[in-house]
Amino acid sequence: MGVAKLLFGLRTCQPHLMEDAISRLDDGLRKAIEDIVVGGGPFFGDLQWRLASLPMRLGGLGLFSARDVGAYAFVASRAQSWELQDHILRNGGVVGLDPDYQQALERLNVSLPDLDIGGFSNKDTAPSKPQKTLANALFSKIAQSLGEAFDLSPRQKAVFECLKGPHAQEFLTVIPIEGLGQCMSAVEYRTILKYRLMIPMYPEDETCPICRKACMDKYGEHAVHCKELPGAGISAKKEAPVNFLTDPTEGRSTLRPADLLVFGWGEHACVDLTGVSPLVGLKENGFLAGLAARKAESKKVDKHAKACAENQHVFIPFAFDTFGSLAPEAINFLTRVQRVIHSNCSTPRGQGFVFGRLGFAIQKGLAAQLVARLPSVLM
Numbered sequence: 249m250g251v252a253k254l255l256f257g258l259r260t261c262q263p264h265l266m267e268d269a270i271s272r273l274d275d276g277l278r279k280a281i282e283d284i285v286v287g288g289g290p291f292f293g294d295l296q297w298r299l300a301s302l303p304m305r306l307g308g309l310g311l312f313s314a315r316d317v318g319a320y321a322f323v324a325s326r327a328q329s330w331e332l333q334d335h336i337l338r339n340g341g342v343v344g345l346d347p348d349y350q351q352a353l354e355r356l357n358v359s360l361p362d363l364d365i366g367g368f369s370n371k372d373t374a375p376s377k378p379q380k381t382l383a384n385a386l387f388s389k390i391a392q393s394l395g396e397a398f399d400l401s402p403r404q405k406a407v408f409e410c411l412k413g414p415h416a417q418e419f420l421t422v423i424p425i426e427g428l429g430q431c432m433s434a435v436e437y438r439t440i441l442k443y444r445l446m447i448p449m450y451p452e453d454e455t456c457p458i459c460r461k462a463c464m465d466k467y468g469e470h471a472v473h474c475k476e477l478p479g480a481g482i483s484a485k486k487e488a489p490v491n492f493l494t495d496p497t498e499g500r501s502t503l504r505p506a507d508l509l510v511f512g513w514g515e516h517a518c519v520d521l522t523g524v525s526p527l528v529g530l531k532e533n534g535f536l537a538g539l540a541a542r543k544a545e546s547k548k549v550d551k552h553a554k555a556c557a558e559n560q561h562v563f564i565p566f567a568f569d570t571f572g573s574l575a576p577e578a579i580n581f582l583t584r585v586q587r588v589i590h591s592n593c594s595t596p597r598g599q600g601f602v603f604g605r606l607g608f609a610i611q612k613g614l615a616a617q618l619v620a621r622l623p624s625v626l627m
């Protein structure tokens with residue numbers, strides 16, 4: 249179920265006639281998402297629904313609500329098909345603006361008072377991609393005012409910024425493939441969604457069941473960076489020993505493996521994976537999404553790039569945070585991998601699947617961390 253069921257109606261009927269249908273569809277959709285995420289449990293409120301129904305690039309789950317789409321669908325559809333209407337109605341004596349469209353424009357002006365919709369009242373000035381223009385304007389406005397609308401705490405604001413990070417939400421588009429290990433259990437997927445939708449999962453002040461040292465916090469911040477791994481945390485599977493990646497401060501081992509050794513990258517390339525939790529030491533002000541991953545990236549470069557270069561290897565830091573946002577070098581690396589894939593096989597509409605698959609792997613690792621510490625009632 250989704251807004252697609254109602255799209256034709258939203259695009260072709262006057263908005264006020266769709267009110268009832270919009271309410272019903274949204275009630276059902278919200279209930280369905282709530283069932284998937286919390287399975288009858290508490291804490292799925294207006295904020296979670298708002299987040300779920302935002303586009304993915306703005307940190308949402310991309311499950312659009314009929315109310316949002318209904319705000320612009322009719323006007324967009326009319327503006328888009330203006331030429332066609334003129335052609336069909338050329339002998340019917342219908343010219344220019346009709347009251348239906350005028351009314352819909354006025355309604356739109358209420359939802360988007362800051363947007364200049366003057367261009368929409370004339371065929372020659374209407375934007376060439378009206379739906380995109382209006383959807384962008386509406387959702388950007390909603391995302392911008394989310395902080396005030398829901399009186400978000402500093403942590404909530406920070407999480408929202410993280411969710412909007414580059415490629416952070418792309419794992420949502422991935423279709424599970426069991427043979428590649430790219431699948432999650434229902435509990436794992438649900439836990440990831442709860443983490444992202446800021447739903448409390450843990451009893452506060454209970455000892456972490458894995459390390460037995462630290463206290464749990466309700467949103468799972470400790471679970472994310474607890475040093476004890478439950479066997480399947482975020483870690484690289486492929487470890488290739490190279491004899492020059494020694495940490496000079498450790499000094500003992502001369503064989504430190506590169507997380508991943510890539511051949512045919514000009515020179516061979518050592519890829520070093522680093523996952524960080526962006527919310528560690530969150531301050532009241534001055535939180536910058538993506539900063540933790542970028543810092544981790546430059547730290548790794550300082551540490552290893554020289555040794556790699558001296559041994560005719562390229563060093564590639566691959567830093568990401570727990571929300572799946574990637575540091576610039578990681579994006580460059582995957583973009584190149586993606587280009588190679590595209591040039592070797594035809595992937596119609598396969599756009600960006602490399603990022604999605606990688607995002608899924610990160611989230612799967614995170615899910616293992618979180619689920620291992622869940623109280624049994626939530627399993």
Ligand SMILES: [Zn+2]
Pocket residue numbers: 456457458459460461462470471474475476
């Ligand atoms: Zn722990």
